[in-house]
Amino acid sequence: KVIVSDFEFPTNAQIWHAQEPRGARVVHVPRTADGYIPLAEFAKAIDERTQLVAVTHVCFRNGAKLDIAGIVRLARAQGAKVLLDCYQSVGSLDIDVKALDVDFAAGGMLKYLLGTAGIGFLYVRDAFVKSLLPTNSGWFAQENIAAMDITANRPSPTARRFEAGTPAVVNSYAAEAGLKFLLEVGTPAVEKRVYSLTRRCMTRLEEIGWPSVTPAQDERRGATVAVPSRDSAQLCAELMKRDIVTSHRDDNARASFHFYNNEDDVEAFIAAMKQLRGKFAP
Ligand SMILES: Cc1ncc(COP(=O)(O)O)c(C=O)c1O
Structure with missing residues (x-):
């Protein structure tokens, strides 16, 4: 069971629905009449069958921000992991993934990080870097990029195992410029x-x-x-x-x-x- 909310950007619902042929059941947490999704709605949906809660930080439709720390507490109590889609918040808010205690955070450089399209990032909690084996891979995800070994998948022991093939090289220059700017301002x-x-x-x-x-x-x-x-x-x-x-x-x-x-x-x-x-x- 994967939990998403009514506030998701299409991608962060579609990728979970794309897992339905592999047995995933996707449950949407509804917005309430006042246009928000209070924690109580998540409490109703997250149960012992829930493996992942994948939610946006800020809704791209109405600018509402979810109570991520509260959602993490609910998920933890049921043994579920939490993926934060911080695309609409990172760069504009002061986010600490460790303080929020999320397991994964994904975002892109296009918006408040002042970069461009075609490049994003994934944060993975340290413990899962070693224990999770990506089913998507490529030569930049291998332990030895230069090995060019086509007989096996040998993922890097570091977070690089979540990379794939050739990165978006040109876009990296815009990303770096945006990040430098933001780090300077703080x-x-x-x-x-x-x-x-x-x-x-x-x-x-x-x-x-x-x-x-x-x-x-x-x-x-x-x-x-x-x-x-x-x-x-x-x-x-x-x-x-x-x-x-x-x-x-x-x-x-x-x-x-x-x-x-x-x-x-x-x-x-x-x-x-x-x-x-x-x-x-x-
Ligand atoms: C909350 C959120 N998630 C994800 C995306 C983008 O996802 P993708 O990388 O599929 O373009 C956006 C883009 O606007 C977004 O607002």
Whole structure:
């Protein structure tokens, strides 16, 4: 039994459904009427048959952040492992996989890590690096990359065993540049700025009468503020005409903040939304 949530990005549900022919049963934890998924919903789904809980940190649709430490406690109590999809949080929040106590964490460089597409990462808890044998492999995953041995699979004893074939070489340069930048600024400072801007943005949206659907509490939110619209695609196009880059998912326009944004950016967004409210608010 594999548990995913209603907040997953398609990939992190599809890869588990792809295991159904091998006997996996995928259970989706539903969102509640207020648009969140409280821990109680996970408690109902995670049981002694659960082998893996694979959940997103922050939802790409509405910016809601799940209680990962709580989910890990529930999973541990049933002997299940936890995989965190931190694609929508890493780089914008100060994350400590060891403090969260997750077994695996996966993400990519495309978003808040300021890199590009085609390259990602996997964190594996130390104990599992040695005990888990990947069924996907390749020459970069072997103990000796230069061996070129086609008669056997001899995985590296280190985390390199989770690699595959030739890595995305060109993309690595963009990834390194983004990471250097973020390490220089520091993720605690980034997170502080992100929370201050998202909080301000949500307050200002309330003031102009177009509230966001993203949870208001800091512990339930990431870097995205999602605003519902009658036509989210057209709203984003109108914002783009005003040099404000947002994106749309479902009926929401998403404004996503990073350390390089400031209060003026929030005000520019609010001024544009005020102009567009009559045409695009629900
Ligand atoms: C939460 C989350 N997971 C995963 C992905 C991307 O997965 P993939 O590597 O399949 O493109 C995204 C991309 O936006 C995402 O938001």
